[in-house]
Each structure stands twice: as structure tokens, then as C-alpha cells.
Amino acid sequence: MDITRYMPVLSWGRRYGRKELSADLIAAVIVTIMLIPQSLAYALLAGLPPEAGLYASIAPIVLYALFGTSKALAVGPVAVVSLLTASAVGQVAEQGTAGYAIAALTLAFLSGGFLLVMGVLRLGFLANFLSHPVIAGFITASGILIATSQFKHILGVSGHGDTLPEMLLSLATHLGDINWITLGLGGLSISFLFWVRKHFKPFLLKLGAPEKLADVLTKAGPVFAVIATTVAVWAFELQTQGVKIVGEVPQSLPPLTLPGFAPELLGALLLPAILISVIGFVESVSVAQTLAAKKRQRIDPDQELIGLGAANMGAAFTGGYPVTGGFARSVVNFDAGAETPAAGIYTAIGLAIAALALTPLVYYLPNATLAATIIVAVLSLVDLSILKTTWSYAHADFSAVAATILLTLGLGVEVGVAAGVIISVLLHLYKTSRPHVAEVGRVPGTEHFRNVLRHDVQTHPSLLTLRVDESLYFANARFLEDLVQNRVSERTDIKHVVLMFSAVNEVDYSALESLEAINFRLGEIGVGLHFSEVKGPVMDRLKRGHLLEQLNGKVFLSQNDAFRELTHD
């Protein structure tokens, strides 16, 4: 067994030199600065104390660095997984209680276990059943839900709800309680962050700053907002005016924690954990793949499961909550020049120092500022143009997107994504259950056979040739039975039916039985059944059944052979 497959660190660690070290250190400093406010904010979104966000960024990063295959992926709390955590944990415990934190650890534990099992069994391909329209719809709807969920912090009111109508209703009933100072801080932060995102880099470039520095300072936008609003609260004692602040955050390295092992808790969180794992995995792999491709590197999706599983296990035992590879942080890490996963380890050290030494500095940080950073970050996830794009491409894909968005907003994240998957699968089965079947004839003077409806071709009244443009399996087997039956009962002069199999990649047992039934029924009325252009693997398969022995016709290598022999041409 090749141990380096399961611990990629053994292969890149051996070639680690000074050049890699300096590149990784620079990337780590940049990412650390960006991650401090982000981690606090996502913990808030997950309904956990702010330090949980920091802890979830330390051990998981290190474990992913040891087991993961991406050189640039940065693992930690991300927006969508934080939302899913809040939704799942909120169903078993009250926010702010010890049970809530334990449930979050348990969720990370289950999620990690599930990812590890999937990785060892090499089941990474299962994530492919989340179609792109479903993912796109889900991410967009989640962005809307997340942004809406944060408005209570901007307004300084209480609010709750897992769905858009619930959240809006809850906000509406509390509009009388708005804390105007909080709203001022939050509103300014949002405006500032949007301005930074759009205009800060051109502004810095105009000032003559180098491109790289301008990039880094732009990404650090939230840090300026954090500093400015923290200082404002401290200077004017705004916390006495009802402005909610982060407050005391323990000065500590990540603690050793135990998830809950009560069977009811595990049972209640298992399905959400699977959902979180799959969504986190899909998001992470697509980020990792995009970044790896830029350097002609590759990632191994099954090993990624192990890396992410280890990371979540780490989160479960060090006071964190479910984590995955995040898009924004990974791109920053990549752009900052990270060469190896060691950059992640240095980031973890930076964050550990922050957890140990810097937490008193965020005592006066208003929650509204964190909410503002979340809102600005997630609104970039919202992309309703996918509706237009899929509509013009294919209505089936549009339906999957629209259903996922509506159900996620209306019924919550879990129902939304489950419904999306089911709808995608059903639409796919529906499409392949009514395959395109063309009656074909010979293009005069050639050996080509084309659709009789589109081309002027030679046919013969006693011969019916059907080209089936789909693999044959249970969902379309009876369709073909009906079709042949109908054609033959409409045209009583047919003596031979040829099925042209050039686009048939598979014939399953149901389809085999349907072909046997077609053969039997045609035999009863004296009509021959023939095949042409059957692919090698399909022919191998057919030879294992009895169809070919019972066939009241022949198998022709080419459609032209069939045409010539059956029409005596």
C-alpha cells in the first residue's frame, strides 16, 4: 500500500525548501489577517460564540494540510456550512446553551466520520449527483437567506426563522425596536465594505501603490471596518446605548472538547451531517480543482474526502464546528503565492496567536460590523442570472434551478437541496425515458442512413429501420416496445424491423426483456427483427442473454448490409 496516497504530506514535505518557506509565510500572513474577522463573523452566523470560529480555523487547517491534496485550499468555517449548522443545531438545542455548542461539535464529528468513510470507500463520485443547476440554485438561495438572517444584527433587533418568509415576518414584527446607533454602525460598515470592494483598488493604484499591495489591502477591507467601529464603540461607550458587542472572548488556544455521543443526538444530526458533508465537499472540490488546474496540478477527490474528514474531526475535538474549503480564503491564499499546504499550517499558527493574545481587542467590536461583513461577502454568492442562462439552454435545467431556489427560500436549506437532487434525477430519467428514435432511410448513392423526416432518402415498404438515440434501460424499454408495436400495427406491409444501435451504449436486463418481447411478438405475426451497428460491449452483453439465439432475424455489422440484404437491393 502506498502510504503517500493517504498522507500527501509525505511526498511534498520531502521537497520543502527555502523558496517554498518564504512564499508560504507571506501567504499565511495575508490569509491570517483576512480570516480573523471572517472567522468571528461565521461563528455568529452559526449561532456560536465568536471564539468557535477561530478554533474551527486552527486544527482543521493543520489536518487538511497533512491529508488533503490541494496545494492552495484553505479550510475553515464558510458561509453556507455555517448557515446549515445553525439550521441543524437549532433543531436540537437552544442558541447560547452548552447543548448548542456540543451539538455543533457532534455535527462536525458526524460530518467528519461520514467524509472519512466515503473517502476510504472511494465514494467521492456520489457528490456528482448534485447537479450544477441545483448547486447554483442552492448557493444563490443560501446567500439570500444568510444576508436576510443578518439584518437583525444590523437593525439591533431580535429575530429568528429558518426560511425567508419566517425571517421577514420576524423582522417585520420587530421593526419598532430598531436601535438606531446599531443601524448607523451597520449601515456605514456595509456601505464602506461595498465601496472597498468596488473602488478601493483603483483608488490605491491611482495613489501609486503596487498591484499586489492594492489587492491585499482591498481584501483586508473588513479589518478596517472592524477597527473603526470597535474604536467608535469604545470611545463613545456605545454598548451602554444598546449596541450589542462581541464582549469577552476567552484568551486561549483551542480547548480539547468532546462531541456528544447520546444516540438520540447522533440520530437527529445524522442526516444534516450528511447534507453538510456533501455540500461542503462539492464546494471544496470545485474550488480546489479550479486552483489546481491553473498550475496543471491535480487533486484526488477521494483523498479530498479524507482531508476534509480529518479537518472536521479536528474541529469536533477542538471546540469548532463543521468546516470545509472556502472559496474566498483559498483564492486569497493562492493569489498570495502559497506553494504548499504548509502555508495553511503557518496560517493556523497565526490564528492560534490571535486566539491567545488578540481576543481582548475585539471586546468592543459591534455584532453589526460582523453582520455587515457577512452580508457583503454572501451577496456575491447570489447570482440570479443562472435562471436566465438555464432557461435559454434547457428548460429541464431551469426547472431544477428554480425549484431549488424557491424551495430553499420557502422551506429551508435541507428541504431545498434534497428536493433539488430528486428533481434533477427525475428530470434526467424523464428525458432518457422518451428517447429520440428516428426512422431512417438510405441517402441515395451513399452508405449513409438518415432520418426520413429530414432527408430525401430511399426506403422500402416492407422494411422499417429505427435508429435509437439513447442507451436502452428500464425507463425507456417499454417506450421502445410501444413504438415498434404501434408502427407495425399501423403499417401492415412491414415484413422486417431493423433496430440501428449506433448510439446505444448499454442494454440493461429490462431492455433485454423488452427486446425479447418485441422479438416474440413480431415473430408471432411473421415479422423479422434485426439489429445493425451494435457496439462491441453491447454485443458482448447481449450474447449473455438468450435474445440472439431466439432472434427471428439477423445481426448486421452495418446498416447498409441490412438494407441491401432485406430489400434485395
Next chain:
Amino acid sequence: MDITRYMPVLSWGRRYGRKELSADLIAAVIVTIMLIPQSLAYALLAGLPPEAGLYASIAPIVLYALFGTSKALAVGPVAVVSLLTASAVGQVAEQGTAGYAIAALTLAFLSGGFLLVMGVLRLGFLANFLSHPVIAGFITASGILIATSQFKHILGVSGHGDTLPEMLLSLATHLGDINWITLGLGGLSISFLFWVRKHFKPFLLKLGAPEKLADVLTKAGPVFAVIATTVAVWAFELQTQGVKIVGEVPQSLPPLTLPGFAPELLGALLLPAILISVIGFVESVSVAQTLAAKKRQRIDPDQELIGLGAANMGAAFTGGYPVTGGFARSVVNFDAGAETPAAGIYTAIGLAIAALALTPLVYYLPNATLAATIIVAVLSLVDLSILKTTWSYAHADFSAVAATILLTLGLGVEVGVAAGVIISVLLHLYKTSRPHVAEVGRVPGTEHFRNVLRHDVQTHPSLLTLRVDESLYFANARFLEDLVQNRVSERTDIKHVVLMFSAVNEVDYSALESLEAINFRLGEIGVGLHFSEVKGPVMDRLKRGHLLEQLNGKVFLSQNDAFRELTHD
């Protein structure tokens, strides 16, 4: 609108003459004689009083004759649907209570409503998602369950259970209570019926009876068993010895009844009703199709839904329970020469006379005899050879059969069939999620391109040509991404990738995005992405997206064009 589409009787009724009348009358007499014991027996299986079986054979037959499209299908109680009824109704009411009978009517009502809705919406194709292996496994397991469930009547003990282990355990604990006279009657009936099935026809032929008569008498075997055991009970007053008998059956035409409309009852029975409808529909359509094909007739699956829906509605309002087209009775009807659905109407008249006049004759009929007729009838459904056949054909199909059989026996009919469908769909998705992709090269001196692993072909180090043998959709989109990525990162001298699309029948939005990602990533490292042999409909689809505008390569009509241009051959 063509009213004859919805009421086929209007088209065949107009041409009805003396010849059809006499053929239909003869068939009706034969079927009626066969149906009397069968209807009583299936009612017993469904846990209902015996007359429910007769009633379920009268109005439904007439309604199907008016709305159905098969000329030979005989509709009424059948074994599998009776078992499903017992299982579903047993969950909401106690056998023998008025609530049980009402629940059975309600089940028929819901089933009829569901079938009608499906028919009007033309959703008959949905039944195709029951793959043949699942149906075969389900029918076999049901046969075993039904036969086992009847042994309590043969032994004269009480017993219960919806799964094989439950039934066997329940029988085992009652072995001390065996009524030996009942066992004698039941055992003799079973032996006699097996003998009739195998040896009666050759025996009659040897006696010089005409073939047709020998056939009819063989099918009437159960009638002889019924008469003999009824007379035996009456003559020796065996009912006083603990032999359970049918007892009083009301002398009446089918009564007008109302199903229950309580929301909880409707809610509890909805899923079972859908299951019964789908299974009944599939069974019925395959019988109807087989018989229609023999006369080069056709049936319309969507209109069949309407016919069966009307029949079930009829059962719901006339004291019956869910019905469908039965295999045995339809074959007898067909073989006896039925020409039109009017044969069914005459059968209904025969059964109505029986219900009105002949029920006192079955007072002394022992339940054991009815159980014997059920056991002998359903054991012909049990076909374990499907396990061997599917094993040698394809392991995926074998898995579906085996899982359906095991789960139906072990967890009951509803779980079994639901699991079977889910497993079939997952196996199909799994297979298509890892499509066969061959790297191809040119067969020297030709324009053909074949797998480089199987053939001695021309290739070029800077050109990678992949032939994808499957439609591209969400489940295999990422597979292709990984594959291209891996090949390109292994062979750094590749400058052009050609995807040969001759077997690609569809590209969904997920696959489009994957192709865009492949194109983008290849573009970043200066490798061209090209397509060849793209089918018309696929090309039309691709033109609606942005892939072709962004493509860093070309679309070639033929693979040979691509090879020549990209290798400067």
C-alpha cells in the same frame, strides 16, 4: 376532441355482430366458472368477506369494458393486489370490522382516482421506472409471501404477520393447535390441484376429449375441489369438528357502498394506493400488451390508466376492493376466444347471477380449499431462476432483483418495492456516472478511429482524442473533468484535446458547465479543446450556451478532419 379515444366502446360497439356475440358468450361462460372460486379466494387473501371478491369482479369488469383498450383483458381481484390490500388496510383497521371493509373501499377509491388523474395527464410512462428485475423480484417474493400467508388456513390455526419471518414465527408458535381434519382437506386439495395442473389435460386427451374441452376442464380444476370438499363438510358435518367454513354469504347484487372520506384515513392510505395502482397498472399493461400483440392490435397505456381507474372507482362504490387486469383470467378469456370487451360484460352478468343465486351453495365450503387454490395459483408466480439469469447477464440487474426479493420478504411488500425502485435508479445513475471513455487513434490507411488499447492505431504525442460513450449529464460531468485533467497533467506534451461526441446524445447544463471548465482550464495552460462528430440536436443545444464562443479550439465535422488538421498530417 375525439370522444372515442376516451370511450373505446363507441368504436368497437358500432361493429358488433352475431359472430362476435357468440364468441364472447362462450368465453364469458368459461371465465365465469373459473372466476367464482378465485374471487372468493382472493377476498379471503385480502382479509375481506368472500362476497367482496365477487362484487369486485362485477362493476369493475363492466367499467373496464367501456373505457379500456384491450380486447381480452379481464379485470378483477388478483393475488398480488389482494396481498397489498391486506397489508395496507391491516395498518388502519382490524380484520372483520366494518372499518376494515370501508378502508378497502377507500383504497380502491384512492387507487381509482390516482389512475384516472395519471391517465388524464398522460403519465403512464412513469410506470416504466419499475424495472423488469424489480417487478420480477417483487412478484416472486409476493408469491412466497402469499403462499406462506395461506398456510394458516391449511393448518386451521390462527396466524398473522406482513413479512416472511413474522409469518413463519407466528405459524411456528401455533403448531400445537393444528386442526387435522382441516389439514387433511387442505392437503388433499393442494395435491389434487397440482395433479390437475400437470396431469389432467393429458389424461383427458387420452380419454379422447377434444383439446379445447380438455383445456377448459383443466382450468376448472378448482371448481371440482370446491364441490368435493363442500360436499364432504356438509355430509360429515365437519364444521362441528373445528373446520372453518365460508358460512353465510349474502344473496345480493353488488350493494351501493361509500368509501370513507375522513382525512386521516385518506392520508394513511394514499401511499399504499399509489403503490397498488402502479403495480396493478404495470401487471395489467404487460398482460394486455402480450395478448394484443398476438392479433397485431394495440393498446394505449394512457387510456388503460383510465380504464383501470374507472374499474377501481366501480369497485369502491359497489362493495369491492382494488382490482386490476389479471394474468390467468385474461389468458383464459383470450384462449376461450373472446373477441371484444363485451365478453367481460357477459362475465359480469354471470357473476351477478352467481352472487344473487349461488351463494348458499358455498356455505359449507372450507376456507382450506380456498387457501389451497391460492397456494397453487401463486406458486406459479415464484420464479427464482430470474436470479440466475440476471446474474449471468449483468450484476447490477442481479443486485436489483436480489435486493427486491430479500427486502420484500424481510420488510414487507411496500418497503420491498420502494427499495427496488430506488436501487434500480441508483444503479443506473451509477453506471452512467462512470461512462466508458476510450482514447482513440486512426486505423492506418482508413478514416476510422479506434481504441488505442485494443487496436494498433496512429496517434500523435501532442494530440489526445477521447471518445465518450455516454450522454453527458450532471452525474458524469465531473468524471469527465477529472479524466481530462488527469490525462493532461500526466502527459505534459499534449497541445490539443479532442472530444469525439459520436455517442453523446445529450449535454445538460451541468455538463455544459463542466465543458466550459475544461475549456477554461486547458486554455490557462495553452492547450486547445476541440470537438468532433457532434450530433445535430447536441450541436443545436450547445449553440444556446456560450461554450462555442469561448472555445479555444474548433468543432470538426469528422474525427478525421480533426486528426488531419491538428497533427498536420
